[in-house]
Amino acid sequence: MAKESNQAISRKPESAMKHILSFVLMIAFTAASFFLVMSDAVPSGWVIPLLLIFAVVQVFLQLFTFMHLDQKGSAYYTIFIIFGIFVAVISAVGILLM
């Protein structure tokens, strides 16, 4: 039990700055996604791949900052969610190609 509480102490309290920075990045990626579609700035073949990349980047920002997966002791959480994403991608692609 003593070991358990020591582990909890050794993790530093979080600063709000990291989350605000992550939020600004997410807003920027979201704005870029909307801009891609509302303007004709990039060739049409590039729009969909870029949209997907922007979405994936935002999800990783959420997972590793807002959802605290960057902290110590998150290995099992990461395994669970990655396995979920693995099955999810197979399911979605399977339904799409059906």
Next chain:
Amino acid sequence: MANHTDSSTEMPNHLETATFEGKNKVLGFWLFLGAETVLFACLFGTYLALRNQSLDGPTTQELFDLKLVALATALLLTSSLTSVLSMIKMNERNMKGMITWLVITLALGLGFLVLEIYEFLHYVHEGHTFMSSAFGSSFYALVGTHGAHVTFGIIWITTLIIQVLKRGITTETAPKLFVSSLYWHFIDVVWVFIFTLVYLLGKVG
């Protein structure tokens, strides 16, 4: 960490995982989120497969209004930030700060929900209903399931605020607040894919 002599050695910095039960709650919740990911992936797959089957009803290009979607996105994304800020306040044992951020989170979530209800009413008026086409069915199944998650999240966080007002921030209430915050971020993660794959892709064609 032997040189830790400040008052933080009295109480752990992360209240949500300070007890064995709290740790298990968070771990179990991540397993639940893994399953939720699969649920939404199936709804996304169905929607993407059927989105062009609009029969005589309006198509995605005619229907969607990106300004409304941008506003809804801004509300939900900001609520995700306020939710994480409330968790920081929780670990500082700052009850007033935590509840303030939680109430702002709820207000933004409610704003999002009002926009979505308005949007659905507008679509039904345009002849785009659950029964009108395969596009309609898959659209409402996907976006509606997300909206139901937002509704549940608002009810859940409201009841947690009532409980924490009665019991204070303890090793019992902290894991509950923490997993509700994880849930809220997950809702935002799903929304990122909805605005990308449903609305923006609907405009691109």
